[in-house]
Amino acid sequence: MAISQGLPVENDGDAETVAQVLAGDAAAYAVLVGRYRVQFARYATRMLGNREDAEEALQDAFLRAYRSLAKCEDPARFGSWLFRILANRCRTAGTRRGRRERTFVRDEVALLDASEEHPEDRDAWREEIQRALLSLEEDQREAFLLKHVEELGYEEIAELTGVGVSALKMRVKRACERLRVLLHEVQG
Amino acid sequence: MMRHDDDFDPFIAGIARELRRPVALDARFDERVMTALEPRVIPLNVMRPRRAWYRRTFSLTISQAAGLAAAAALVGVVAMNVTSPSAPSVAAAVDPRPESELVLQPVAVVTRNANAATPQQFIMIAPGATSVSLVGDFSDWDASRFQMEQVSEDGAWSITIPLTPGRYEYQFEVDGAQRVNDPTRPQSSSDFGSPNSVITVERRN
Numbered sequence: 001m002a003i004s005q006g007l008p009v010e011n012d013g014d015a016e017t018v019a020q021v022l023a024g025d026a027a028a029y030a031v032l033v034g035r036y037r038v039q040f041a042r043y044a045t046r047m048l049g050n051r052e053d054a055e056e057a058l059q060d061a062f063l064r065a066y067r068s069l070a071k072c073e074d075p076a077r078f079g080s081w082l083f084r085i086l087a088n089r090c091r092t093a094g095t096r097r098g099r100r101e102r103t104f105v106r107d108e109v110a111l112l113d114a115s116e117e118h119p120e121d122r123d124a125w126r127e128e129i130q131r132a133l134l135s136l137e138e139d140q141r142e143a144f145l146l147k148h149v150e151e152l153g154y155e156e157i158a159e160l161t162g163v164g165v166s167a168l169k170m171r172v173k174r175a176c177e178r179l180r181v182l183l184h185e186v187q188g
Numbered sequence: 189m190m191r192h193d194d195d196f197d198p199f200i201a202g203i204a205r206e207l208r209r210p211v212a213l214d215a216r217f218d219e220r221v222m223t224a225l226e227p228r229v230i231p232l233n234v235m236r237p238r239r240a241w242y243r244r245t246f247s248l249t250i251s252q253a254a255g256l257a258a259a260a261a262l263v264g265v266v267a268m269n270v271t272s273p274s275a276p277s278v279a280a281a282v283d284p285r286p287e288s289e290l291v292l293q294p295v296a297v298v299t300r301n302a303n304a305a306t307p308q309q310f311i312m313i314a315p316g317a318t319s320v321s322l323v324g325d326f327s328d329w330d331a332s333r334f335q336m337e338q339v340s341e342d343g344a345w346s347i348t349i350p351l352t353p354g355r356y357e358y359q360f361e362v363d364g365a366q367r368v369n370d371p372t373r374p375q376s377s378s379d380f381g382s383p384n385s386v387i388t389v390e391r392r393n
Binding site: 025026027028029030031033034035037038041042045046054055058062066122125145148176179180183 | 197199200201203204206207208209210211212213214217218220221222224225304305306307309337339346347348349350351
């Protein structure tokens with residue numbers, strides 16, 4: 001399975017795998033972890049700004065989903081259900097961290113991507129992007145990531161977040177405006 | 189998932205492209221999650237129906253020496269019951285109601301099966317590959333069963349599958365054509381055909 005662009009919120013095999021886990025085959029849960037960790041890790045890292053917090057939120061989401069698996073009403077959409085748990089964990093983590101920590105550890109996210117031919121050429125720009133992203137209000141950051149990075153439609157985002165489409169459009173619009181200002185300042 | 193280009197903005201698209209780059213997780217992330225799942229508590233409403241333990245028949249083979257020891261211990265227990273009025277009676281522990289009226293309501297069941305499958309992660313570095321599959325005797329060498337996921341842009345591919353204890357031979361199939369061995373694991377004997385990589389999954393203690 002190559003990396004897809006959108007959040008894989010629905011997968012043909014999920015219902016069967018969930019049934020296996022519920023029948024007592026705990027090891028089958030590894031299939032779900034492997035299926036969703038990569039893209040959900042990206043979302044969590046962009047939301048929280050560093051890998052440590054992202055891994056903690058992601059692990060917590062996987063464990064909560066496992067413990068509540070019997071409550072997953074539509075196992076075929078396990079990914080969507082898991083993402084809602086993760087989004088909540090990211091919000092909780094962000095609130096806990098609150099305003100006390102706006103610092104962005106230099107290169108932390110950029111280093112995770114250190115696979116380019118000349119990483120030094122783009123590190124500074126990536127760092128500024130992540131810094132600008134973290135300066136957004138949390139709900140704007142969430143909406144921006146889901147719309148532009150995970151490439152979901154507004155209806156899908158509304159389903160995941162429980163927020164109305166018009167409110168989401170406003171959040172994305174404000175996020176884009178803010179990013180333009182912040183990053184043009186850097187470029188300027 | 190469809191792209192939604194109704195409000196396409198090249199500047200924002202460039203930012204999104206940067207943010208869309210995959211991030212690497214700790215190599216032991218899956219293992220940490222799966223380890224944290226234990227002990228497995230299975231909700232009772234989804235457990236497979238099992239025959240009640242008190243209705244099963246058991247057979248037990250013991251040596252003569254063990255039999256003598258067990259007999260001696262049983263004598264000791266009976267003697268204690270006779271000589272100590274305060275000791276609880278074995279008979280008193282049995283619910284006098286008929287079996288059909290007994291309702292067993294444990295709050296949860298904790299299971300640990302030494303032969304249960306455990307997650308095994310396979311990683312292959314194949315820069316430039318467009319697809320990598322894990323093939324082995326656990327999948328009848330069918331490349332469509334376990335398609336690996338590219339986890340970094342420098343060509344790392346990964347998959348985690350559950351395997352029960354045992355010895356398995358496997359290879360990676362790159363781009364649907366070339367089959368290569370895992371350099372991190374031992375190889376099987378090459379007496380018959382080309383060697384394969386070997387993974388041995390131990391029983392859980």
